[in-house]
Amino acid sequence: MNPESTRNQTSKAAPAPVTARRVIICAGTGCVANGAWKVMKAFEEQSAKAGITLHLQMKPEGQAPDGLTLTKSGCQGFCQKGPLVTVMPEDTLYTHVKPDDVPEIVKAIVEGTVVERLLCTDPTTKAHFSGQKEIPFYTRQQRFVLKECGFIDPEDIHEYLRHDGYKAARKAWLEMTPEQLCEELLASGLRGRGGGGFPTGRKWDLARKQPGDKKYVICNADEGDPGAFMNRSVMEGNPHSVIEGLMVAARAIGADATLVYVRTEYPLAVQRMRKAVEDAEKMGLLGPDAFGTGRPLTCEVMEGAGAFVCGEETAMINSIQGGRGMPSPKPPFPAQRGLWGKPTIINNVETLVHAVRIIKEGAASFRKLGSEKSPGTKTFALTGHVVNTGLIEVPFGTTLREVVLNIGGGVTNEQGKPDPKAFKAVQIGGPSGGCLTTEHLDLPLDFDSLRSAGAMVGSGGLVVMNQKTCMVSIARFFMDFTQRESCGKCVLCREGTRQMLALLDDVIEGRADANTLVLLEKLGHAVAKGSLCGLGKTAPNPVLSTLRHFRGEYEAHVFDKRCPTGQCKALAKPSIDPEKCRGCGLCLKACPVGAIKGERKVAHVIDEALCIKCGACATACKLGAVQGI
Amino acid sequence: MHTNDHVSSPARKFARVCEILEQHERKPSRLIPILQAVQEEYRYLPEEVLTYVATSLQVPPSKVFGVATFYSHFALEPKGKFVVRLCDGTACHVKGSLPILDAVRDRLGLEPGKTTTQDMFFTVETVACLGACGLAPVLVVNEEIHGQVAPQSAKKIVEDILAQEASR
Numbered sequence: 001m002n003p004e005s006t007r008n009q010t011s012k013a014a015p016a017p018v019t020a021r022r023v024i025i026c027a028g029t030g031c032v033a034n035g036a037w038k039v040m041k042a043f044e045e046q047s048a049k050a051g052i053t054l055h056l057q058m059k060p061e062g063q064a065p066d067g068l069t070l071t072k073s074g075c076q077g078f079c080q081k082g083p084l085v086t087v088m089p090e091d092t093l094y095t096h097v098k099p100d101d102v103p104e105i106v107k108a109i110v111e112g113t114v115v116e117r118l119l120c121t122d123p124t125t126k127a128h129f130s131g132q133k134e135i136p137f138y139t140r141q142q143r144f145v146l147k148e149c150g151f152i153d154p155e156d157i158h159e160y161l162r163h164d165g166y167k168a169a170r171k172a173w174l175e176m177t178p179e180q181l182c183e184e185l186l187a188s189g190l191r192g193r194g195g196g197g198f199p200t201g202r203k204w205d206l207a208r209k210q211p212g213d214k215k216y217v218i219c220n221a222d223e224g225d226p227g228a229f230m231n232r233s234v235m236e237g238n239p240h241s242v243i244e245g246l247m248v249a250a251r252a253i254g255a256d257a258t259l260v261y262v263r264t265e266y267p268l269a270v271q272r273m274r275k276a277v278e279d280a281e282k283m284g285l286l287g288p289d290a291f292g293t294g295r296p297l298t299c300e301v302m303e304g305a306g307a308f309v310c311g312e313e314t315a316m317i318n319s320i321q322g323g324r325g326m327p328s329p330k331p332p333f334p335a336q337r338g339l340w341g342k343p344t345i346i347n348n349v350e351t352l353v354h355a356v357r358i359i360k361e362g363a364a365s366f367r368k369l370g371s372e373k374s375p376g377t378k379t380f381a382l383t384g385h386v387v388n389t390g391l392i393e394v395p396f397g398t399t400l401r402e403v404v405l406n407i408g409g410g411v412t413n414e415q416g417k418p419d420p421k422a423f424k425a426v427q428i429g430g431p432s433g434g435c436l437t438t439e440h441l442d443l444p445l446d447f448d449s450l451r452s453a454g455a456m457v458g459s460g461g462l463v464v465m466n467q468k469t470c471m472v473s474i475a476r477f478f479m480d481f482t483q484r485e486s487c488g489k490c491v492l493c494r495e496g497t498r499q500m501l502a503l504l505d506d507v508i509e510g511r512a513d514a515n516t517l518v519l520l521e522k523l524g525h526a527v528a529k530g531s532l533c534g535l536g537k538t539a540p541n542p543v544l545s546t547l548r549h550f551r552g553e554y555e556a557h558v559f560d561k562r563c564p565t566g567q568c569k570a571l572a573k574p575s576i577d578p579e580k581c582r583g584c585g586l587c588l589k590a591c592p593v594g595a596i597k598g599e600r601k602v603a604h605v606i607d608e609a610l611c612i613k614c615g616a617c618a619t620a621c622k623l624g625a626v627q628g629i
Numbered sequence: 630m631h632t633n634d635h636v637s638s639p640a641r642k643f644a645r646v647c648e649i650l651e652q653h654e655r656k657p658s659r660l661i662p663i664l665q666a667v668q669e670e671y672r673y674l675p676e677e678v679l680t681y682v683a684t685s686l687q688v689p690p691s692k693v694f695g696v697a698t699f700y701s702h703f704a705l706e707p708k709g710k711f712v713v714r715l716c717d718g719t720a721c722h723v724k725g726s727l728p729i730l731d732a733v734r735d736r737l738g739l740e741p742g743k744t745t746t747q748d749m750f751f752t753v754e755t756v757a758c759l760g761a762c763g764l765a766p767v768l769v770v771n772e773e774i775h776g777q778v779a780p781q782s783a784k785k786i787v788e789d790i791l792a793q794e795a796s797r
Contacts, residue, residue, distance in 0.1 A: 304702075
């Protein structure tokens with residue numbers, strides 16, 4: 001059905017019957033935090049009031065012929081605008097829905113109208129967008145991994161089956177040989193989406209060739225990069241696609257056991273993955289006789305316990321075996337000798353979901369998007385100082401400009417308003433990655449171009465930063481993170497990151513001298529060289545990359561003892577401009593330590609001895625009279 | 630339910646640990662899930678329980694202790710009734726998570742270096758990333774997520790809990 005035409009019909013002519021409608025409430029972590037369950041409850045109450053039969057689950061064969069169907073979905077990606085409510089088949093997307101808005105929406109459904117005030121609007125033209133097919137945030141994306149996340153009920157296996165679910169797994173188990181599966185993967189050019197970008201087909205093929213009956217497939221869902229939540233959204237929104245990916249991989253290498261290692265910080269993802277495994281077992285997809293082939297296949301969901309390093313393959317294996325999550329040297333690669341000494345492949349959530357599509361539609365179809373060496377699409381978590389924060393998926397090779405300015409809707413200033421001059425940098429790849437600046441706006445995002453720019457795709461966290469962000473502080477933030485997360489095995493990682501953090505503190509707190517930056521750079525290269533695993537190898541990246549692109553900012557801290565953005569408290573010298581201050585008293589009230597003195601309507605002053613440089617005065621002042629912080 | 634009953638009654642305490650051990654067939658490879666289940670029960674990992682687990686699994690206590698201290702999710706000190714976790718992931722950090730932490734700590738009168746209040750009501754900690762970056766900055770109280778928090782609204786969240794508890 002063409003949603004465009006339906007929408008036009010409904011706004012002009014006879015309304016579609018209530019019974020043909022389906023309401024989808026986004027139940028991703030973001031929308032739930034914003035009150036999605038309350039909205040859901042309000043729908044139940046209002047439908048009862050209006051005398052409409054409400055179905056809270058789809059029937060195995062599809063939508064119920066009587067009444068209104070109300071289901072939840074996984075993350076639709078537009079987190080900032082949540083809770084999101086979609087009315088199908090018109091594809092009307094309501095944003096920021098509160099329980100009080102529900103009576104109006106139910107009325108609109110009955111009458112076949114639209115509640116315009118809840119639609120997404122263009123910030124400049126004020127035009128209303130009806131739904132995902134019109135909102136630029138969505139239309140500029142190409143969603144494959146996230147395609148079904150936004151509308152299917154993640155806890156309903158039948159709905160997944162109706163959308164061609166487990167078709168690839170069936171094909172893999174009943175129609176294809178392991179050799180053919182690996183060949184298809186190699187032909188697709190799929191590269192691991194967890195950060196490294198290693199060709200998935202090669203990994204699979206290596207494991208396939210290993211002798212022995214006992215092999216394992218592990219799904220790496222230990223998405224530890226701060227600022228990234230793509231894997232969480234896929235597990236919460238479409239958990240069956242992850243299981244299907246595991247099934248395809250298991251068939252390709254001849255494994256009979258699979259395991260999903262999920263971060264403990266993602267309770268909803270854990271819960272939905274476990275439910276999905278149970279349902280797949282009940283359907284006979286998993287279990288002693290997968291697809292009636294007589295071959296067993298199990299799937300276990302294990303929760304991590306909060307260690308970033310466990311995202312590294314060998315560390316994860318040690319963690320699954322009940323030990324400390326410390327990496328081991330490679331080779332032997334896990335594909336040769338992994339979990340319990342058996343051949344094991346470890347793939348990221350997104351990689352597995354891509355593999356499902358490759359088997360379903362073929363390598364050629366997958367290669368249609370993306371670049372030659374980085375084919376396909378990639379999900380990114382777009383966050384920070386940007387108008388539209390959320391989850392996006394674009395082909396590799398898309399420029400940073402398209403992502404940040406067009407899909408993201410532009411950069412915001414410190415007041416949270418869009419400001420074309422506010423763009424400073426984008427941090428990509430988390431604690432392993434680097435910064436991209438205005439000079440990289442037209443850089444196509446893919447594995448190789450990013451590496452040559454001193455950054456990396458990583459897991460895909462894109463944190464946009466505006467002019468008020470201090471790059472030295474950001475480098476310190478990541479160094480603090482890696483320093484804490486270093487497992488302690490390699491001396492240079494354990495001690496080197498600590499010393500790098502201390503040097504950064506010297507810079508931020510005004511103790512640095514000309515030697516500090518030289519030492520920081522030298523040490524950075526040493527840590528990268530002297531560490532066993534990816535954590536240590538890439539830990540210096542945020543520092544080296546900011547030193548490369550924002551050296552002037554470091555030098556201002558070191559030589560002028562000044563933070564150009566005013567973020568570094570130790571270097572701040574707050575004062576009140578007597579010309580601008582009208583003595584309104586807002587700053588005086590906001591000051592938590594009583595460091596501000598002044599009579600009403602007379603310019604106020606800050607007592608430096610008492611000031612703790614918290615910046616509350618600057619935030620409170622409406623005239624911009626507080627300077628230097 | 631999280632109550633203090635287990636802590637006060639040693640017999641019952643170990644009964645529950647035994648149940649957990651049985652569920653995991655006393656396999657040393659299940660150590661992490663076992664510790665997770667124990668912590669779920671007691672809100673932290675009491676030392677005597679750790680040694681008990683080690684003996685039951687027939688592994689050295691140092692191994693159990695090593696695992697318990699390696700992972701940040703495991704706590705060796707009791708936590709408060711309300712665990713306030715402030716996300717300090719990149720997105721939350723650039724949107725100002727640290728002033729929120731200061732505000733909450735200040736409101737609860739936590740001294741430097743302390744994370745739990747004297748009355749065992751609140752534990753305040755930061756976490757690396759909760760993956761709710763679209764809502765940054767994020768604050769979580771037990772399981773409840775609050776998005777787009779500011780220092781003032783964070784204080785209000787704490788005050789609401791205090792008021793709610795006082796009226797009980």
